């Protein structure tokens with residue numbers, strides 16, 4: 001595979017052909033905020049938190065779905081990007097009901113820690129306070145739509161790692177919902193294998209194991225990495 | 239230098255933020271060297287005084303009395319701080335907002351469990367009516383600074399107040415910005 005040399009925040013780095021800007025940046029120790037990206041499943045560019053600037057273009061592009069190219073000049077921390085990231089984050093918080101103090105994921109949540117690291121001390125938009133359901137019909141797991149950011153990580157692991165295709169999107173825009181099968185209660189799904197991959201892929205408190213209470217739901221990404229590495233590289237991580 | 243006038247106020251919150259303030263323990267003596275607490279649940283003053291330097295507001299704006307009080311406080315205060323998650327986001331106090339109005343929670347609390355003479359509290363001029371939508375502080379009045387946490391740990395309050403006392407604009411970062 002051909003090597004590509006490009007510049008990111010003034011630092012010259014080399015990457016392999018086909019690598020995303022995000023991967024190459026992380027390998028070089030440059031952190032770009034992400035939310036819908038999950039190690040081991042394909043990227044879809046859903047959350048836009050990883051937006052970067054590429055010299056010569058006015059368009060902002062997601063680092064996770066942009067491939068590196070020779071001579072590319074990428075900026076990840078401009079004032080404009082920081083402003084947009086903060087805006088996106090505030091909109092995510094305003095769109096659903098996030099009450100960290102009483103959430104199963106308090107202290108272990110990717111959304112909560114993004115807010116911390118991007119300096120979000122408050123949300124400047126009026127909260128929408130939508131009325132949303134909590135699906136507790138599954139034997140082992142619960143789904144709380146109040147906490148869902150529609151990143152689609154659950155859908156991708158369910159389809160492409162487990163191969164069950166239970167989880168899906170319904171609706172458009174702010175009325176989008178994660179559904180099970182043909183929008184039926186999760187517990188009545190005939191395709192769900194109860195593998196729990198969606199739960200552990202979920203960055204927030206939206207998917208959780210039943211029986212966990214405030215701050216107890218810690219996601220184990222290691223399990224997903226184990227399976228994906230075994231399948232793709234035929235290596236069993238011990 | 240003149241002594242600073244500090245006020246605290248307790249709106250729709252559980253008083254946990256005030257408890258956390260008391261957790262500052264001996265640092266409160268340091269604070270007392272440079273500032274007076276002129277109003278709040280820990281002080282016996284009925285009327286919010288004029289020309290207050292800093293006011294820490296615990297809790298969300300949940301009833302009509304809170305709205306009036308906050309407009310008065312905003313006029314008489316130089317630096318207004320949303321103190322804790324209920325003030326910053328609405329938090330637990332705003333859990334009822336998706337229900338659309340105050341009626342379902344009032345009925346659940348006063349009618350559903352009552353055996354004898356079930357009635358909703360109605361004492362005009364004594365019991366302030368609940369707002370249909372609980373407001374984070376910044377949706378009611380302009381706010382100068384935000385101090386998140388449920389409650390904000392004492393260390394975080396101290397870091398924040400120290401910067402204020404030094405005449406700087408407090409700028410919390412990293413773990414000091416964690417909600418919940």
Ligand code: SF4
Pocket residue numbers: 097098099100101103104105106107109110111112147204205206418
């Ligand atoms: S999902 Fe994360 S951000 Fe949302 S309430 Fe839970 S801990 Fe907070």
Ligand code: SF4
Pocket residue numbers: 157158162164165166167191192193194195196197198199
């Ligand atoms: S438990 Fe497994 S099969 Fe069921 S919805 Fe989640 S990922 Fe899909």
Ligand code: SF4
Pocket residue numbers: 147148149150151152153154155178198201202203204206207
């Ligand atoms: S349930 Fe979790 S993983 Fe699925 S879209 Fe919502 S936040 Fe993302």
Ligand code: FES
Pocket residue numbers: 033034035036037044045046047048049050051062063064065
């Ligand atoms: S991580 Fe790239 S768009 Fe979400």
